[in-house]
Amino acid sequence: MALLPSQPIGVFDSGIGGLTVAHAIRQLLPFESMIYFGDTAHLPYGDKSEAAIQAYSVKIADILVRKGCKVIVIACNSASSAAYELLTEYVRKDIHIINVIDPMVDLVLQQFPGKRVGLIGTKRTVQSDVYSRKINEGKKGIHLHSLATPLLAPMIEEGFFNNQISHEIIAQYLSDESLKDIDALILACTHYPLIKNEIRSLYDDKVTILDSSEVIAKALKQHLEDERLLSDLYSSPVDHFLVSDYTDSFEASARMFFHQAVHLERHSLWN
Numbered sequence: 478m479a480l481l482p483s484q485p486i487g488v489f490d491s492g493i494g495g496l497t498v499a500h501a502i503r504q505l506l507p508f509e510s511m512i513y514f515g516d517t518a519h520l521p522y523g524d525k526s527e528a529a530i531q532a533y534s535v536k537i538a539d540i541l542v543r544k545g546c547k548v549i550v551i552a553c554n555s556a557s558s559a560a561y562e563l564l565t566e567y568v569r570k571d572i573h574i575i576n577v578i579d580p581m582v583d584l585v586l587q588q589f590p591g592k593r594v595g596l597i598g599t600k601r602t603v604q605s606d607v608y609s610r611k612i613n614e615g616k617k618g619i620h621l622h623s624l625a626t627p628l629l630a631p632m633i634e635e636g637f638f639n640n641q642i643s644h645e646i647i648a649q650y651l652s653d654e655s656l657k658d659i660d661a662l663i664l665a666c667t668h669y670p671l672i673k674n675e676i677r678s679l680y681d682d683k684v685t686i687l688d689s690s691e692v693i694a695k696a697l698k699q700h701l702e703d704e705r706l707l708s709d710l711y712s713s714p715v716d717h718f719l720v721s722d723y724t725d726s727f728e729a730s731a732r733m734f735f736h737q738a739v740h741l742e743r744h745s746l747w748n
């Protein structure tokens with residue numbers, strides 16, 4: 478069945494961190510409706526096996542397809558590294574999938590040939606080695622140095638950023654030998670835009686901090702333009718924020734990541 482510009486954009490993440498990507502999409506594409514799915518019942522994905530993340534991602538894609546999304550954005554590095562290939566096979570005939578990794582890899586290949594680039598993310602993302610593999614395939618002589626920083630996502634979710642505790646934890650991670658003398662740092666976790674300024678100031682503005690939320694919103698816009706699926710100007714967007722488990726604290730954190738109040742609706746992953 479042909480897709481229509483009026484259909485919503487589907488966005489999903491392990492929880493609420495992907496709302497940083499949803500926010501960037503809202504800024505860049507103000508007339509698009511969005512259905513966001515946060516798998517709060519199963520977060521964090523960063524510590525899960527590839528098989529578990531694949532199983533959850535397939536269920537979420539089913540929900541977003543059934544709700545009539547015209548494209549699906551995987552707003553999670555851990556899910557992008559574990560389940561993107563599988564999902565493209567799974568929903569290929571229906572709709573296009575955009576992951577959070579490829580647009581960032583393209584940008585790094587263009588802007589940092591021959592440079593030392595650092596990366597911080599969850600254990601799942603770092604262990605998958607997907608960024609190094611894709612960057613090496615680009616053959617631009619880029620040296621990628623990845624470090625798993627598992628404390629950062631829960632720290633940010635608890636509202637610990639821009640304070641002394643977050644400063645010390647971030648500084649401790651960034652002082653790791655592997656991140657010495659880098660020219661740029663990829664924030665390979667969708668929670669991290671909230672600590673972007675802290676990271677930048679720890680590097681005294683000498684390292685370029687690469688935040689995938691804006692990059693992925695641009696890639697999405699390009700896709701919608703290419704496929705003539707951009708929503709009509711002046712259409713009034715309707716957003717839905719679904720979560721597989723609801724708590725008041727998720728709703729409070731959601732406001733932090735989306736920069737405005739968000740009403741979370743509970744939606745089971747299994748029906």
Ligand code: DGL
Pocket residue numbers: 490491492494495520521522523524552553554555556599602630665666667668
């Ligand atoms: N937002 C997820 C990511 O980008 C990290 C949080 C988690 O571990 O679920 O990888």
